[in-house]
Amino acid sequence: MSERLVVIGGDAAGMSAASQARRLKGPGELEIVAFERGHFSSYSACGIPYWVGGDVAERGELIARSPEEHRARDIDLRTRTEVTEIDVPGQRVRARDLETGTEAWTGFDKLVIATGARPLRPPLPGIDAPGVHGVQTLDDGQALLDSLSGTPGRRAVVVGAGYIGVEMAEALLNRGYEVTVLTRGEQPMATLDPDMGRLVHRAMDGLGIRTVVSAPVTKILTGPDGRVRAVATDADEYPADVVVLGTGVVPETSLARAAGLPLGEYGGLLTDLAMRVRGHENIWAGGDCVEVLDLVSGRQRHVPLGTHANKHGQVIGANAGGGYATFPGVVGTAVSKVCDLEIARTGLRERDAREVGLRFVTVTVESTSRAGYYPGAAPMTVKMLAERRTGRLLGVQIVGREGAAKRVDIAAVALTAGMTVEGMTALDLGYAPPFSPVWDPVLVAARKAVAAVRAAE
Amino acid sequence: MSERLVVIGGDAAGMSAASQARRLKGPGELEIVAFERGHFSSYSACGIPYWVGGDVAERGELIARSPEEHRARDIDLRTRTEVTEIDVPGQRVRARDLETGTEAWTGFDKLVIATGARPLRPPLPGIDAPGVHGVQTLDDGQALLDSLSGTPGRRAVVVGAGYIGVEMAEALLNRGYEVTVLTRGEQPMATLDPDMGRLVHRAMDGLGIRTVVSAPVTKILTGPDGRVRAVATDADEYPADVVVLGTGVVPETSLARAAGLPLGEYGGLLTDLAMRVRGHENIWAGGDCVEVLDLVSGRQRHVPLGTHANKHGQVIGANAGGGYATFPGVVGTAVSKVCDLEIARTGLRERDAREVGLRFVTVTVESTSRAGYYPGAAPMTVKMLAERRTGRLLGVQIVGREGAAKRVDIAAVALTAGMTVEGMTALDLGYAPPFSPVWDPVLVAARKAVAAVRAAE
Numbered sequence A, B: 001m002s003e004r005l006v007v008i009g010g011d012a013a014g015m016s017a018a019s020q021a022r023r024l025k026g027p028g029e030l031e032i033v034a035f036e037r038g039h040f041s042s043y044s045a046c047g048i049p050y051w052v053g054g055d056v057a058e059r060g061e062l063i064a065r066s067p068e069e070h071r072a073r074d075i076d077l078r079t080r081t082e083v084t085e086i087d088v089p090g091q092r093v094r095a096r097d098l099e100t101g102t103e104a105w106t107g108f109d110k111l112v113i114a115t116g117a118r119p120l121r122p123p124l125p126g127i128d129a130p131g132v133h134g135v136q137t138l139d140d141g142q143a144l145l146d147s148l149s150g151t152p153g154r155r156a157v158v159v160g161a162g163y164i165g166v167e168m169a170e171a172l173l174n175r176g177y178e179v180t181v182l183t184r185g186e187q188p189m190a191t192l193d194p195d196m197g198r199l200v201h202r203a204m205d206g207l208g209i210r211t212v213v214s215a216p217v218t219k220i221l222t223g224p225d226g227r228v229r230a231v232a233t234d235a236d237e238y239p240a241d242v243v244v245l246g247t248g249v250v251p252e253t254s255l256a257r258a259a260g261l262p263l264g265e266y267g268g269l270l271t272d273l274a275m276r277v278r279g280h281e282n283i284w285a286g287g288d289c290v291e292v293l294d295l296v297s298g299r300q301r302h303v304p305l306g307t308h309a310n311k312h313g314q315v316i317g318a319n320a321g322g323g324y325a326t327f328p329g330v331v332g333t334a335v336s337k338v339c340d341l342e343i344a345r346t347g348l349r350e351r352d353a354r355e356v357g358l359r360f361v362t363v364t365v366e367s368t369s370r371a372g373y374y375p376g377a378a379p380m381t382v383k384m385l386a387e388r389r390t391g392r393l394l395g396v397q398i399v400g401r402e403g404a405a406k407r408v409d410i411a412a413v414a415l416t417a418g419m420t421v422e423g424m425t426a427l428d429l430g431y432a433p434p435f436s437p438v439w440d441p442v443l444v445a446a447r448k449a450v451a452a453v454r455a456a457e
Helices: A012-024 A045-053 A067-072 A138-147 A163-174 A194-206 A254-258 A306-320 A350-355 A405-416 A421-425 A441-455 B012-024 B045-053 B067-072 B138-147 B163-174 B194-206 B254-258 B306-320 B350-355 B405-416 B421-425 B441-455
Strands: A003-008 A030-035 A076-078 A081-087 A092-097 A103-107 A110-113 A117-119 A155-159 A178-182 A209-212 A217-222 A228-233 A237-239 A242-245 A249-251 A283-285 A334-338 A341-347 A360-368 A379-387 A393-400 B003-008 B030-035 B076-078 B081-087 B092-097 B103-107 B110-113 B117-119 B155-159 B178-182 B209-212 B217-222 B228-233 B237-239 B242-245 B249-251 B283-285 B334-338 B341-347 B360-368 B379-387 B393-400
Touching (some): A003 A012, A012 A030, A012 A067, A012 A110, A030 A081, A045 A138, A045 A163, A067 A076, A081 A254, A138 A242, A163 A178, A194 A209, A194 A334, A194 A379, A194 A393, A341 A405, A350 A360, A360 A441, A379 A405, A405 A441, B012 B067, B012 B306, B030 B081, B045 B138, B045 B163, B067 B076, B138 B242, B155 B163, B163 B194, B163 B242, B194 B334, B194 B341, B194 B393, B228 B242, B283 B306, B334 B405, B350 B393, B360 B441, B379 B441, B393 B441, B405 B441
Parallel strands (some): A003 A030, A155 A242, B003 B030, B003 B110, B155 B178, B178 B209
Antiparallel strands (some): A092 A103, A217 A228, A228 A237, A341 A393, A379 A393, B228 B237, B334 B341, B341 B393, B379 B393
């Protein structure tokens, strides 16, 4: 007797789940129906800035698996079809064909909710004017690309200085725009502590990206043609031929909310370790629409990243396909770059640690990516937080050039393992002059943190 | 009442120990005398290939701290002075001034043995001919550099295809030589399994470095002027204007042996966790002259690497200076490169695992250093060993291009923490298209290893 698995959302989490379930159960055992309101499936939203910036030539390169490819694997993926209601007790979803407008109910034995996130669009005058772009979907990216012009001297304003904001700043710089980034924050990259954000700020200035901090946008100004012409803050006006919004995202959980499913503090679905929606035996959720456990702070957080969405999908697919897997949580690792500047973080910032009642020491060290005498040795700043008394590692932030960002993985694994900074000083990391100073920068920070923990006793 | 600390050996381990002890105790409390038979102190022997190859312009760049700088920190460093005897019960060492030939005894309250390693010079006919070079010390490197010539068409033969061998092959290639590497092994890089060594072999061929395997050298042939003219194996002769020996090193422990101090299977000094020579309260040893505990196999090994020597020095200096620190052991991490080929390993090879009675599965995956669509994404092969039943990670080997080698740190930390491959699949590693595919290559390997462990049950 065949069961039916219904998947809402055709991107990373949803289609990974569908694919993994299909690997475990053939079409005779499990029917899989997936609904996606857009045109595309399984694409790398994280790649959009590089496509807009020209590093990636073709939109198609960002698509890991097309709808046709999914269908060839016996997954009934219906694009341009939007789920409008989840009937939990009735075990069915209602979906609307966006081309024809017709709606129909589809029953499910098992359900996967992977509705992703939606961009925060601040309710500002002019926010919907032509020339103001989000970059959440491939369709958004295409619209932005179509609007770009090769005319010299054109100006772009990016609102928000998080990952998307700084990556879009690079993309627009690559397209020949004069770029201004406006952020309401004290420094760009609020996922770092302000002292590390200041390093990013200085480096962005050096790259020719004007970054204005403590500058919340009050208005989008339009010209006589109705198109955007400038972005206004309380203090100033910034002329703009194009505006890109990088103002963050929130979980897209309106369907889940209407269906009475449990949501957390950030509006994301709450799941158990097997990624089942809490209290529901046969409903799973994953990707940008869920909250995840932060293993360092013990708190639920919303961490919309493709890498987590893929892991969630694998776990959901394994469980929905009759196997077993869990997603224990995250430690908060993220890496990014702006031109040749690399930015990384994992674990807790100072404010995160304070918020959960931890007492800690912080140290900051300067080192280099390679042996100082080896060509291409680039400076790198590493900040480390460790718990007082126990010396447990709490977090690491890195700002540098080539070879800086992925060093954060050392700390990510150490955090997962609950290591102390003293334990870290003995780590047997790869050393050769082209790859590292004889003491890796992360070890230099750990040694200094050991001393700081002792001094604080 | 002032104590005297005597250090034998003025390179990484010895001078790190001296410097750390000096930080903890001033000259009024602790006198520090260090003996070094060469001209230099605290230099990066690992940097010699890059200096010979021209990436590093000046010998001085390899010197972290000169004898004068040590003396300015109240360390009585006596260069060109060779210790010829350790009198353990008498708590004194005899040293010879290599300039004047005079010998004298110096008493110690505490002793640090950091005599390093000595290159294995196979007892072959012609091995001492002019034109045959080791590259163990700065003096060796200088002699080799002085002998190089810019004449086109000159030929170099490197004997041995370990780290030093392949790094010297790159150096000589950079100097315009036609380079042949001869190894008695089945493949180059015997620190990898042969299947991974084969990838290195193929890549070296592609770089224009001829690599001949299963080719033990039988003789060095000299010309009428007595200089080297070729290297002979049983099968063939390889013309050579210069020969470099990369035939490995052994612990330099003749003094320690004569003094009756405990040596291990590889001829290295045996220490406790505080780096004290076993059974001796006031004698420490570190660097290339000691054996270390391999935390994965539980066996003692000889792992001559600058990064361990520096850690040993720190630990010894802390303890000799009245503080406390330990060196728990290594997991066997090493990274290297030949031109743009990157090579890394950590943990156990197949033969190591077998030797200690472990049963295991192996998997090998192909992935890329960045998202496949991002410019510069380079192929990378990752091999992973995991214990049967438990799924505990046992080892990782990586061969690839830019961005490959330092990924081994993820596995090095996971090995230290005793993680299983299943635990590794959930690791929250840094992801963004310029830095990694959405599943980091190490995670791809871990996922495949999980399946292999299950399949083997």
